[in-house]
Amino acid sequence: MSHVDDGTLHAYLDGELTPVESERLDAHLAACLACRARLEEERALIERASTLLSRAVPPTPERAAPPLHQLRRPRVAWRLRMPLAWAATVLMAVGLGWFLRGPTAVLRSASDSRNAPLSTETSAEAPPEALALDSRLAPMPTQPAEQRRSNEAEASRMYRADDAATVSSPGAAADRPPAVPAAREEADARRQVAKAADQLAQGSAGAGLRDVAPAPVAGNAIVVTAAPRDAARDTPARQRLSSVWPVIEHQPARDLLGAPPAAIPGVPIRAMRRNPDASEVLVEQDIGNGVLVQLFERRMEAAGEVLQLGGRIANERLARFVGGLRIEIAGPLTADSLSRLLGRVTPTAP
Amino acid sequence: MPEDLAAVYRSTYSALVRFLYRKVWDAERAEDLAQEAFARALVHQPENARGWLFVVAANMARDEARRQARERRHLTLLKSEPEPVTPAPDEALHDEQDRARVRRALDDLTPRDREALLLWDAGMSYEEIAAQTGLARTAVGTTLSRARRRLVEAYEKGSEAEHVARG
Numbered sequence: 001m002s003h004v005d006d007g008t009l010h011a012y013l014d015g016e017l018t019p020v021e022s023e024r025l026d027a028h029l030a031a032c033l034a035c036r037a038r039l040e041e042e043r044a045l046i047e048r049a050s051t052l053l054s055r056a057v058p059p060t061p062e063r064a065a066p067p068l069h070q071l072r073r074p075r076v077a078w079r080l081r082m083p084l085a086w087a088a089t090v091l092m093a094v095g096l097g098w099f100l101r102g103p104t105a106v107l108r109s110a111s112d113s114r115n116a117p118l119s120t121e122t123s124a125e126a127p128p129e130a131l132a133l134d135s136r137l138a139p140m141p142t143q144p145a146e147q148r149r150s151n152e153a154e155a156s157r158m159y160r161a162d163d164a165a166t167v168s169s170p171g172a173a174a175d176r177p178p179a180v181p182a183a184r185e186e187a188d189a190r191r192q193v194a195k196a197a198d199q200l201a202q203g204s205a206g207a208g209l210r211d212v213a214p215a216p217v218a219g220n221a222i223v224v225t226a227a228p229r230d231a232a233r234d235t236p237a238r239q240r241l242s243s244v245w246p247v248i249e250h251q252p253a254r255d256l257l258g259a260p261p262a263a264i265p266g267v268p269i270r271a272m273r274r275n276p277d278a279s280e281v282l283v284e285q286d287i288g289n290g291v292l293v294q295l296f297e298r299r300m301e302a303a304g305e306v307l308q309l310g311g312r313i314a315n316e317r318l319a320r321f322v323g324g325l326r327i328e329i330a331g332p333l334t335a336d337s338l339s340r341l342l343g344r345v346t347p348t349a350p
Numbered sequence: 351m352p353e354d355l356a357a358v359y360r361s362t363y364s365a366l367v368r369f370l371y372r373k374v375w376d377a378e379r380a381e382d383l384a385q386e387a388f389a390r391a392l393v394h395q396p397e398n399a400r401g402w403l404f405v406v407a408a409n410m411a412r413d414e415a416r417r418q419a420r421e422r423r424h425l426t427l428l429k430s431e432p433e434p435v436t437p438a439p440d441e442a443l444h445d446e447q448d449r450a451r452v453r454r455a456l457d458d459l460t461p462r463d464r465e466a467l468l469l470w471d472a473g474m475s476y477e478e479i480a481a482q483t484g485l486a487r488t489a490v491g492t493t494l495s496r497a498r499r500r501l502v503e504a505y506e507k508g509s510e511a512e513h514v515a516r517g
Binding site for chain 1: 452
């Protein structure tokens with residue numbers, strides 16, 4: 001056998017020869033002094049090169065590697081979350097806009113939404129995106145300051161929750177720095193009211209509700225419903241109009257429904273109203289600080305028509321039958337809270 | 351079935367960081383790139399994760415080097431003053447000089463020799479190095495022997511030159 005080349009020696013020392021090649025080389029080395037000497041030289045070279053490379057490492061110890069699952073998933077999730085956050089922000093901003101508007105605005109936009117019917121409860125005369133963007137990027141003189149802050153409160157809450165402060169326009173934030181604390185307070189106040197409402201829903205009637213600080217709702221505001229409505233008869237525009245439905249007394253309401261109107265016990269009734277074609281009664285109850293919960297009530301027979309028309313009872317989570325009446329609930333609370341409040345609804349005393 | 355990426359992450363992350371460091375010569379950047387490579391592996395779920403990771407890492411390092419070169423050119427146009435030298439303890443200074451010397455020696459290698467050497471040092475087999483560099487399996491030993499010899503020679507030449515320069 002002829003002498004071996006450097007490559008084979010390195011492969012041998014690297015343990016990368018096949019067993020057959022290894023055996024053959026071993027046999028040669030046993031007989032060849034020169035190659036044994038070279039083998040030792042190459043071994044020293046490999047060691048030396050390896051030592052040099054070991055010095056080419058970062059000067060500071062490596063930072064702990066983050067868990068593998070944290071590497072991508074947040075980013076992937078973020079791609080989904082971003083549009084969702086935007087959608088939610090826009091919905092909330094527009095919804096709050098409605099929430100704080102007076103009846104005049106309601107009437108105007110109701111006619112607008114006839115021209116361009118929208119399927120959500122939060123339609124507005126401006127496209128939702130435009131309204132939300134306007135309210136955050138530029139001061140709108142026609143918009144009440146509170147409303148702007150509310151929008152910001154919701155927007156900033158979304159961003160804080162998602163760690164995406166960088167996404168919000170820095171310019172807008174710089175323009176109105178004091179708005180942020182105010183917005184936070186307001187958001188906190190809203191959460192408090194919601195919490196109190198939950199307590200109420202769970203049975204501790206009225207507890208602490210009056211103590212809850214700043215009322216988020218203006219005097220004659222209307223309420224954005226969280227409930228899906230019958231498409232056939234309760235268009236969003238129609239429901240918003242409910243705040244200008246004529247106020248009626250208990251007895252006419254009872255006559256209209258053929259049964260005592262139902263309500264959440266222990267919660268003051270602010271008003272009872274009826275719809276223009278006198279088929280539905282609206283009971284508005286003030287759960288504290290002007291936060292209104294609406295109960296839309298109609299005879300079960302009449303409700304049956306609607307069900308046949310709409311055929312969507314399965315989707316009507318926030319509706320139930322009480323004392324021969326079909327009751328739907330709406331209010332600026334979580335669906336969960338509304339659902340619990342709905343569970344407490346009982347016929348009022350005659 | 352793809353390898354368990356979590357196991358590859360545990361076994362290979364440090365090697366990948368080192369591999370990248372010897373290409374970009376920035377510790378944090380190397381870690382970022384290594385994490386990015388694993389993040390991509392999470393999405394792609396490659397069959398041979400380890401090999402795939404080093405290919406991706408090598409490509410990212412190449413892009414990174416190009417970007418750095420562009421930035422350096424840009425910077426030299428902007429500033430003519432030398433960077434202030436931060437005083438370092440003797441030992442740290444020595445390490446730093448040594449690292450710089452190894453770096454220059456590595457830079458002296460041909461790209462293919464350097465790649466083979468760094469891959470071997472990162473724990474790749476001849477088989478894997480061949481697959482990654484396009485070398486024949488039988489040529490890997492020869493390439494490595496040449497790379498090692500040149501690295502040591504270039505390093506020692508560099509040290510001598512420094513000693514001569516210092517007088």
